[in-house]
Amino acid sequence: MRIVFMGTPDFAAASLKKLIDEKFDVAGVFTQPDKPKGRGMELSYSPVKTLALENNIPVFQPVKMRDGTAYEQVKALEPDILVVVAYGRILPDDILALPKLGAINVHGSLLPKYRGAAPIQWAVLNGDKVTGVTTMYLASEMDTGDIIYKAETEIGEKETSGELFDRLMDMGAELLVKTLNDIEKGIAPRTPQNHSNASYVSTLDKSISPIDFNKSPRGVIKWIYGLQPWPVATMELEGKIYRVFGADCTENKTGKKPGSVVSTGEKGIEIACKDGETVMITEIQAPGKKRMKAADFLRGHKIKVED
Numbered sequence: 007m008r009i010v011f012m013g014t015p016d017f018a019a020a021s022l023k024k025l026i027d028e029k030f031d032v033a034g035v036f037t038q039p040d041k042p043k044g045r046g047m048e049l050s051y052s053p054v055k056t057l058a059l060e061n062n063i064p065v066f067q068p069v070k071m072r073d074g075t076a077y078e079q080v081k082a083l084e085p086d087i088l089v090v091v092a093y094g095r096i097l098p099d100d101i102l103a104l105p106k107l108g109a110i111n112v113h114g115s116l117l118p119k120y121r122g123a124a125p126i127q128w129a130v131l132n133g134d135k136v137t138g139v140t141t142m143y144l145a146s147e148m149d150t151g152d153i154i155y156k157a158e159t160e161i162g163e164k165e166t167s168g169e170l171f172d173r174l175m176d177m178g179a180e181l182l183v184k185t186l187n188d189i190e191k192g193i194a195p196r197t198p199q200n201h202s203n204a205s206y207v208s209t210l211d212k213s214i215s216p217i218d219f220n221k222s223p224r225g226v227i228k229w230i231y232g233l234q235p236w237p238v239a240t241m242e243l244e245g246k247i248y249r250v251f252g253a254d255c256t257e258n259k260t261g262k263k264p265g266s267v268v269s270t271g272e273k274g275i276e277i278a279c280k281d282g283e284t285v286m287i288t289e290i291q292a293p294g295k296k297r298m299k300a301a302d303f304l305r306g307h308k309i310k311v312e313d
Contacts, residue, residue, distance in 0.1 A: 007030070007086045007087060007190050008031050008033045008083070008084060008085050008086045008087075009025065009030055009033060009085060009086070009087055009088075009089055010032075010033055010034050010036065010085040010088050010089070010105070011025065011032050011034070011035045011036070011088075011090075011091075012037070012089070012090045012091070012093040012095075013035075013037060013089075013090065013092050014038045014052045014053070014054055014092055014093055015052065015053055015054070015092050015094075016053045017091065017092045017114065017171065017178070018037075018053070018054050018092040019052075019054050019057050020175040020176060020179045021175075021178060021179045021182050022054055022091075023057060023179070024180070024183055025089070025182070025183070025186075026061050028183055030186065032058075032061075032063050033063075033064075033083045033084070033085060034065070034079075034080075034083045035055070035063050035065050035066070036065075036066045036076070036080075036093065037052045037055045037058070037065065037067055038052055038067065038093070039069055040055075040067070064083075066079050071095050071097060071101070072098050076101060077098075077101055077104075081104055085104065085105045086105055086107050087105045087107040087108060087110065088102070088104075088144070089109075089110055089111075089182065090109060090110070090111045090112075090144060091112045091178070096148065097109065097144065102146075107189055108143050108144070109143065109144040110142065110154065110182075110185060110186075110189070111142055111143075111144050111149075111151070112139060112140075112178040112179075112181065112182050113139065113140045113141075113142065114137075114139055114171075114174050114178065115137060115138070116138045116139075116140060116156055116158065117140040117156075117199055117204075118149075118150075118203050118205070119203070119204070120206075120207050121148060121149035121204055121205065121206050121207070122148065122149065122206045122208060123207065123208060123209040124208065124210050125137075125207055126170055126171050126174055127167040127232055128207040128232075129170070130165065130166070130232035131228060131232035131233070133224060133225060134161055135160060135161060136158055136159070136160055137158070137159065137161055138157050138158040138159055138177070139157050139174050139177050139178040139181055140153055140155070141153075141155045141156075141185040142154055142199075150199060150201065150204075151199070153195075153196075153197045153199060154185050154194050154195060154196065154197075155181055155185055155194075157177050157180075157181050159173060159177065164231055165231065166231045166232075166235065167231070167232050167234060167235070168234055168235040210233070210236070211237065212237045214237070215233060215237050215239055216239075216240050216241070217229055217230065217239050217240065217241050219277055219278065219279050219280075219285075220264045220265075220280055221279060221280055222279060222280050222281070222283065223253075223255045223256070223279050223283050223285040224255065225279075226253060226277075226285045227285065230250050230252065234251065238250070239251075241287070243275075244310065246293055247293065248291060248292055248293070249297070250287055250289070250291075251289040251290065251291065251297055252288040252289030252299075252300075253287050253288055253289075254273075254285070254286045255285060255286075256276060256283075256284045256285065258283075258284045259282045259284070260278050260282050262278040262282075262312060263278060264278050264280060266278040266312040267312045268284050268311065268312075269311055270308075270309050271301070273286050273288070273301065274286045274289075274299075274304075275287040275290070275300050275304070275309060287300050288300050288301075292307070
């Protein structure tokens with residue numbers, strides 16, 4: 007079974023490495039064009055391109071997908087199947103129609119929930135207890151194709167998006183191998199999605215970093231861990247913006263309005279939340295300073311407890 011692989015970031019590279027390790031026939035790799043990076047703005051390779059070059063797999067980086075160039079490149083490779091993992095491009099129908107076994111995708115959610123970008127982060131941000139990965143056939147519209155397999159996993163209460171990303175990355179690679187093997191044997195299932203249950207999520211940016219203390223303590227905590235490693239949650243204290251990396255629930259109640267400082271001490275900075283409950287901020291980064299335990303920060307800095 008000749009495979010053409012399409013992907014760009016680390017999440018995709020894990021799947022490509024698994025295919026290489028399992029001795030699949032990867033005829034070629036498509037990845038996004040090199041991008042300038044760092045102070046010198048030197049062109050940087052994607053993780054998928056780096057891995058492909060290390061394994062002497064031809065690499066293709068079309069700038070456009072609909073001008074005929076990519077179509078001819080894929081056609082010349084004569085793939086039996088396309089494997090697309092976090093490529094970052096929508097494939098036109100003519101490319102999807104080329105391989106006899108179709109085109110499949112690994113997606114970091116339990117479809118039809120969380121179609122679109124950043125599904126892993128939003129599962130944490132929304133406080134979900136379970137998430138997973140899905141393999142599916144690609145269709146014209148994003149993340150709408152028939153489901154092949156799903157694999158579920160619980161989300162830790164203090165698991166960051168980065169930690170969950172790494173776990174799902176490996177789960178996705180394993181599920182991809184099972185999917186390809188079963189497609190080749192002709193025993194892979196094909197289940198249409200229930201589109202009425204679909205939800206969509208968008209990419210993250212720094213505009214969502216500020217913590218909304220009108221949420222419950224658990225909601226605040228999931229926001230803090232969901233925004234790691236990027237863009238990182240923030241809160242304002244005495245006119246300064248602090249990055250927030252850790253928090254715990256408390257058993258306390260307060261009459262202060264959400265966002266108020268309730269107490270400070272060895273456990274950290276206690277902040278009022280929804281319905282009078284409070285959350286303990288345990289790890290922060292002050293402007294221009296290193297990340298540290300809130301208790302350590304408080305030994306050298308006083309934060310006013312609000313009346």
